[in-house]
Amino acid sequence: MDRYDVIIIGSGAGGGTLAHRLAPSGARILLLERGDYVPREKDNWSTRAVNVEGKYAAKESWRDREGRALHPHTNYWVGGNTKFYGAALFRLRREDFGELRHAGGISPSWPIGYDELEPYYTEAEHLYQVHGERGADPTEPPASAPYRYPAVSHEPRIQQLSEDWMRLGYRPFPVPLGIMLDERNPRRSRCIRCETCDGHPCLVSAKSDAQVVCVDPALQYPNVTLVTGAYVSRLGTDGSGREVRTVHATRNGAEEVYRGDLVVVSCGAINSAALLLRSASDRHPRGLANGSDVVGRHYMGHINSVLMALSKCPNPTVFQKTLALNDFYFGSEDWPHPMGHISFVGKLDGVTLSAGAPAIAPGWTLELMGRHSLDFWLTSEDLPDQQNRVTLDRDGRIVLSYRPNNEQGHRRLVAKLESLMQQQRACAVHGHECHQGLFSRNLFVGQRIPLAGVAHQNGTIRFGRDPQASALDTHCRAHEVDNLYVVDGSFFPSSGAVNPALTIMANALRVGDHLLGRLGSRRSDAVATGAMGAAV
Numbered sequence: 001m002d003r004y005d006v007i008i009i010g011s012g013a014g015g016g017t018l019a020h021r022l023a024p025s026g027a028r029i030l031l032l033e034r035g036d037y038v039p040r041e042k043d044n045w046s047t048r049a050v051n052v053e054g055k056y057a058a059k060e061s062w063r064d065r066e067g068r069a070l071h072p073h074t075n076y077w078v079g080g081n082t083k084f085y086g087a088a089l090f091r092l093r094r095e096d097f098g099e100l101r102h103a104g105g106i107s108p109s110w111p112i113g114y115d116e117l118e119p120y121y122t123e124a125e126h127l128y129q130v131h132g133e134r135g136a137d138p139t140e141p142p143a144s145a146p147y148r149y150p151a152v153s154h155e156p157r158i159q160q161l162s163e164d165w166m167r168l169g170y171r172p173f174p175v176p177l178g179i180m181l182d183e184r185n186p187r188r189s190r191c192i193r194c195e196t197c198d199g200h201p202c203l204v205s206a207k208s209d210a211q212v213v214c215v216d217p218a219l220q221y222p223n224v225t226l227v228t229g230a231y232v233s234r235l236g237t238d239g240s241g242r243e244v245r246t247v248h249a250t251r252n253g254a255e256e257v258y259r260g261d262l263v264v265v266s267c268g269a270i271n272s273a274a275l276l277l278r279s280a281s282d283r284h285p286r287g288l289a290n291g292s293d294v295v296g297r298h299y300m301g302h303i304n305s306v307l308m309a310l311s312k313c314p315n316p317t318v319f320q321k322t323l324a325l326n327d328f329y330f331g332s333e334d335w336p337h338p339m340g341h342i343s344f345v346g347k348l349d350g351v352t353l354s355a356g357a358p359a360i361a362p363g364w365t366l367e368l369m370g371r372h373s374l375d376f377w378l379t380s381e382d383l384p385d386q387q388n389r390v391t392l393d394r395d396g397r398i399v400l401s402y403r404p405n406n407e408q409g410h411r412r413l414v415a416k417l418e419s420l421m422q423q424q425r426a427c428a429v430h431g432h433e434c435h436q437g438l439f440s441r442n443l444f445v446g447q448r449i450p451l452a453g454v455a456h457q458n459g460t461i462r463f464g465r466d467p468q469a470s471a472l473d474t475h476c477r478a479h480e481v482d483n484l485y486v487v488d489g490s491f492f493p494s495s496g497a498v499n500p501a502l503t504i505m506a507n508a509l510r511v512g513d514h515l516l517g518r519l520g521s522r523r524s525d526a527v528a529t530g531a532m533g534a535a536v
């Protein structure tokens with residue numbers, strides 16, 4: 001049985017970032033990942049392979065609360081879902097850390113304030129090479145340093161939209177993006193600004209994903225080991241139940257057992273909850289670290305819509321995800337509650353649209369719609385409902401029970417966008433007739449069950465100060481298990497309405513500092529007692 005100082009399970013935004021933070025410490029670190037490296041091949045950039053055939057998507061079947069099959073829109077690879085993300089790297093707003101009253105109920109406060117996470121947001125932005133413009137987003141929280149890279153420019157159609165919105169008195173701003181684009185030096189730029197970024201792996205490794213930015217550099221250290229194809233099925237504790245002793249993984253059809261002094265779970269919010277539930281024992285009958293009964297509960301995934309605004313004029317934009325609008329994030333003059341965030345998905349094409357079975361606008365083909373649409377991504381906050389939860393069925397398979405809530409604000413947000421689009425400046429060719437309206441579309445191609453869209457999953461192992469109401473303490477350590485931590489999106493007590501990855505990365509750095517402190521004191525104790533090296 002191999003023994004490590006730290007075992008990290010899952011190599012995505014949380015686990016990959018943590019491995020990067022701990023690597024220089026010299027501690028023996030094992031990264032266990034159920035997936036492999038995404039193969040580098042032309043299909044990385046094929047909308048047919050990625051969006052229609054689901055070539056890289058998880059081939060699992062979960063169940064919804066009614067027992068119907070659910071094919072999750074998630075990805076098991078080194079780097080986790082960041083291999084496929086759109087790399088829009090937002091901070092939560094300062095207010096998201098406090099209690100916020102929504103039309104549908106209360107978004108609870110976090111046990112730490114924004115100021116505690118701020119330095120780590122800055123570090124995460126630098127690590128993931130975020131390109132952005134400070135001060136342009138009216139809801140942006142204060143930051144201790146500028147972005148290191150300039151914002152990604154808008155292509156002409158997006159620039160025109162940005163100007164239209166500014167003319168109406170709004171404050172659109174450039175999306176902070178983790179792509180390695182150097183617009184001043186296009187010949188040397190690693191990123192070529194292509195149309196297949198959001199939802200695709202980057203064939204030229206120019207997306208700041210957790211594999212490229214964190215895992216591969218961490219593996220340069222001799223003390224860091226990555227084992228791929230290792231599905232962690234269970235964690236075992238000592239007799240007291242206070243310490244994880246064994247990590248059980250299935251690899252190549254056989255069970256392997258690892259030992260780590262510190263064990264960090266980072267499988268994504270749904271799989272991490274499932275792992276703790278699967279690790280139930282006499283000492284932890286409701287699931288490991290689940291005396292509070294919160295593990296698996298409060299699942300959140302955001303209320304998201306993709307809306308296509310069609311024009312008679314084509315939209316030739318290649319890289320579309322550059323513009324966002326947060327003017328309605330906390331409400332508006334005519335609606336005092338939060339509505340959310342307006343942004344874009346990557347440019348949709350006819351092939352992608354064919355898989356989602358969207359309503360076809362009268363007089364259009366899918367191919368034409370793809371060439372003429374602006375493709376918006378709207379996000380509103382869903383609230384933590386304890387009945388929205390991950391459980392396991394009798395066969396140990398994941399069951400995801402979810403009833404949407406807080407939808408009123410989202411409907412308002414859609415109406416706001418509709419009204420904005422109707423107020424665009426008249427087009428030189430078609431006048432105001434150019435705009436054909438807004439059409440909704442189910443993003444989650446091949447699956448018409450919106451619940452399958454678990455891209456923004458979070459909240460299932462919440463952190464907090466009260467062990468009766470949370471599973472993790474403020475360092476994301478399990479209240480009941482001294483050497484067990486969770487650093488993926490599970491820890492969120494509420495989710496705000498911006499994309500979650502940067503918050504997961506920043507928190508992993510914060511927890512990493514705490515773990516470095518713990519590793520450091522263990523090392524000095526070992527040196528003092530002359531036991532250094534005996535454990536390895």
Ligand SMILES: Cc1cc2nc3c(=O)[nH]c(=O)nc-3n(C[C@H](O)[C@H](O)[C@H](O)COP(=O)(O)OP(=O)(O)OC[C@H]3O[C@@H](n4cnc5c(N)ncnc54)[C@H](O)[C@@H]3O)c2cc1C
Nearest residue numbers: 010012014034076080081086087088232267488489499501
């Ligand atoms: C198409 C798409 C677009 C997105 N766009 C954005 C965006 O623009 N901005 C943004 O902020 N967020 C975006 N997201 C969400 C973002 O990718 C996630 O929030 C983030 O990756 C979550 O990090 P995590 O560490 O919680 O989990 P993940 O990144 O999913 O990592 C979990 C890892 O654990 C592994 N794993 C799971 N179970 C086990 C097990 N039992 N044993 C071993 N390993 C296991 C998985 O294979 C995976 O590598 C997007 C997601 C998708 C799918």
Ligand code: SF4
Nearest residue numbers: 191192194197202206
């Ligand atoms: S080249 Fe740039 S735009 Fe294209 S996938 Fe890679 S990071 Fe994204």
